[in-house]
Amino acid sequence: MTHRAGRHFLQIPGPSPVPDRVLRAISAQTMDHRGPEFAEVGRKALDGMKTIFKTDQHVFIYPSSGTGAWEAALVNVLSEGDQVLMYETGHFATLWKKMASKLGVEAEFIEGDWRGGADPDRIETRLREDSEHKIKAVCVVHNETSTGSVSPIAQVRQAIDAAGHPALLMVDTISGLASIDFRFDEWGVDVAVSGSQKGLMLPPGLSFNAVSEKAFEHSKTGGMRRSYWDWREMAAINPTGYFPYTPGTNMLYGLNEAISMLHEEGLDNVFARHQRHGAATRTAVRHWGLEVLCRQQGQESGVLTAVLMPEGHSADAFRATALRHYDISLGNGLSKVADRVFRIGHLGDINDLTLAGTLTGVELGLRKSGVPHKEGGVAAAMAELEQTRFETIAAE
Numbered sequence: 001m002t003h004r005a006g007r008h009f010l011q012i013p014g015p016s017p018v019p020d021r022v023l024r025a026i027s028a029q030t031m032d033h034r035g036p037e038f039a040e041v042g043r044k045a046l047d048g049m050k051t052i053f054k055t056d057q058h059v060f061i062y063p064s065s066g067t068g069a070w071e072a073a074l075v076n077v078l079s080e081g082d083q084v085l086m087y088e089t090g091h092f093a094t095l096w097k098k099m100a101s102k103l104g105v106e107a108e109f110i111e112g113d114w115r116g117g118a119d120p121d122r123i124e125t126r127l128r129e130d131s132e133h134k135i136k137a138v139c140v141v142h143n144e145t146s147t148g149s150v151s152p153i154a155q156v157r158q159a160i161d162a163a164g165h166p167a168l169l170m171v172d173t174i175s176g177l178a179s180i181d182f183r184f185d186e187w188g189v190d191v192a193v194s195g196s197q198k199g200l201m202l203p204p205g206l207s208f209n210a211v212s213e214k215a216f217e218h219s220k221t222g223g224m225r226r227s228y229w230d231w232r233e234m235a236a237i238n239p240t241g242y243f244p245y246t247p248g249t250n251m252l253y254g255l256n257e258a259i260s261m262l263h264e265e266g267l268d269n270v271f272a273r274h275q276r277h278g279a280a281t282r283t284a285v286r287h288w289g290l291e292v293l294c295r296q297q298g299q300e301s302g303v304l305t306a307v308l309m310p311e312g313h314s315a316d317a318f319r320a321t322a323l324r325h326y327d328i329s330l331g332n333g334l335s336k337v338a339d340r341v342f343r344i345g346h347l348g349d350i351n352d353l354t355l356a357g358t359l360t361g362v363e364l365g366l367r368k369s370g371v372p373h374k375e376g377g378v379a380a381a382m383a384e385l386e387q388t389r390f391e392t393i394a395a396e
Contacts, residue, residue, distance in 0.1 A: 009328040011358045013145050013304035014175055015197035015204055016348030018254075022201055025257035026250045033249050039241030045252045046238055048259035049208060052177060052200075052267075053192060055184035058211040060234040061255075063248040066174040066195030069207035070096055071103070072229035073170055073191045076211075076219040078136060080104030085126060085167070086139045087118035091146035091334035096139060096172060103224065108135075114336060116296030117144070117151030120159035127163035137168040137190075143176030146334045148306040148343065149294040150180065157188040168215055174198060177208075178262055179274045179303045179347045190215040196251065198303070199270075201258045201348045205251050261349075274302030277346040277355050280384045281305045284359045284377035285344075288366065293341055303347040304331065308340060313371050315342040322365030328358065330365075352385050 010017050031038055049059045062068050078084065083106045086097045090112075100107040110122050118140045127135065138160060140151050157169055168190040173182050177192075178199030184192055189212065196206035211219075211231060219231050227233075233244040262270055278301055282292050285307050293306035309315045316339045319330050331343030344362060346355055359378045366373045 004327055006327065009326075009358055009361055011345045011361075012329050012331040013148075013198075013343050013345040013347060014195075016199070016201055016345065017350075018203060019201055019258075019261065019349040021261060022254045022257050026203075026254040028250065028253050030249050033247055034242070038249070041249070041252055041256065042238070042241035042243065042247065045255050045259075046241070048256060049210075052259060052262065053184040053194075053208075053210040054182065054186065055210050057185065057213055058209075058216055058231070058235065060209045060211065060231055060238070061243075061247070061252075062207045062209075062229070063205065063246070063251070064207045065204055066172075066193060066207050067099075068229070069174075069193040069195065069209055070099055070172065072207075072209050072226075072231070073193050074100055074103055074105065075224040075226045075229055076209075076231050077168060077170075077191065077215055077223050078103075078105050079222060079224055081106065082136045083108065083134045084137045084139055084170075085110065085123065085135050087123065087141075087151070088112040088114075089117055089141050089147065089149055089151060090114050090144035091336070092144060092172065092174075093139075093141045094335065096141070100139070107139075114144075114147050115149065115294060117149045117299040118156060120152060120155040123156055124159035124163045127160060127165040127167065130165065133166055135165070135167050137170050139170045140172070142171050142173040142182060143180060143301055143303050145175040145304065146306070146337070146343075147293050148301040148304045149296060150176070150299045150301050152299070153182070153189065154187040161188075168218070175303050175347070178267075178270065180301070181271045184210050184212075196255065199274075199347055200255065201261070202251060202254050205248055206255060271302070273351075274347060276302075276385065276388050277350065277352075278302035278305060279388070280355060280381040281344055281346055281359065283384045284362075284381035287377040287380040288363070288373040290373060293337070303345070305344045305346070306331075306333075306337070306341050307344065308337075309342070310372055313369075315339050318342060318365060318369045318371055321369045322361060325368055326361045326364050328361035328365070330362070352389070355385070356382060
């Protein structure tokens with residue numbers, strides 16, 4: 001191996017680069033997770049995550065990937081044979097459905113084209129057909145990481161209510177939380193799932209469930225057999241700041257630092273920054289003459305942009321060229337869009353200069369790979385950033 005000068009550009013849609021402040025926090029000496037000092041760490045993390053989810057209800061933290069929190073959400077409120085309604089927004093919605101089926105849940109998919117978020121009207125129509133209320137939950141991905149599309153969660157809740165249906169609303173916001181607006185209580189979400197490695201700017205290793213009182217009460221008598229994922233076990237000890245088993249102590253140090261950073265910037269400012277960077281990235285893509293995968297206006301993600309390659313050109317070959325020559329990692333296309341799409345991550349602790357470097361790496365990679373495109377996408381994006389920055393300052 002030879003040394004490569006400069007910073008590697010990790011511009012996949014998660015894990016996102018970890019800020020130095022968070023790395024330093026994680027590197028602190030491990031403490032006794034049953035000792036008196038740890039209670040403050042645990043309580044701070046649990047209370048802090050409530051501010052990120054925007055909830056006054058339950059939040060549980062697991063030492064696991066987001067996949068674990070998916071399972072926790074399902075097994076605490078659903079029983080084998082229960083019916084759930086899911087929406088096919090992309091690869092990760094498909095994986096969540098696959099997990100539900102493995103657990104014995106009857107998961108019904110509303111088919112989507114992977115080019116937009118969930119359609120509340122189609123959800124309402126299906127729920128109105130369910131006059132016997134056999135559907136126990138509606139499961140939707142907030143920010144679909146494979147496609148760069150955002151589902152309108154508040155409108156999904158309105159659709160459930162308009163249908164007069166008692167189904168729980170369960171939301172995967174693994175890549176959305178702390179990057180784009182999410183309001184657990186205000187939007188009437190019952191269970192939300194998230195992970196540490198996206199907008200929270202941590203390495204993979206922590207996952208979260210935010211849980212409404214309605215869902216928690218249901219879990220006391222319903223759900224499947226579970227142990228590790230049992231909300232009741234967590235709820236019994238979390239108020240003291242402790243956990244029913246060994247927590248990810250050093251990751252919790254980092255989580256507390258990340259939460260502080262998010263509030264120092266201001267969550268609304270964080271969301272605006274992501275939306276601004278997403279819009280600038282889409283400007284660059286369209287200037288290049290390429291197509292953004294999400295074509296539903298208003299549902300484009302501030303977390304990532306998925307880009308369709310021209311016919312006859314390999315997205316994976318382009319990504320390999322960009323990595324080899326310019327030391328930039330871009331996300332690959334998944335399942336239905338494998339080798340047809342590459343994904344530009346613009347989430348976490350990045351600024352205008354980071355985005356400029358990222359888009360420059362993409363444009364250089366397109367040129368080096370011989371992908372047909374129009375030069376000047378970076379300049380077009382920078383012009384938009386300059387204008388929106390001016391407007392932001394003027395509004396302050």
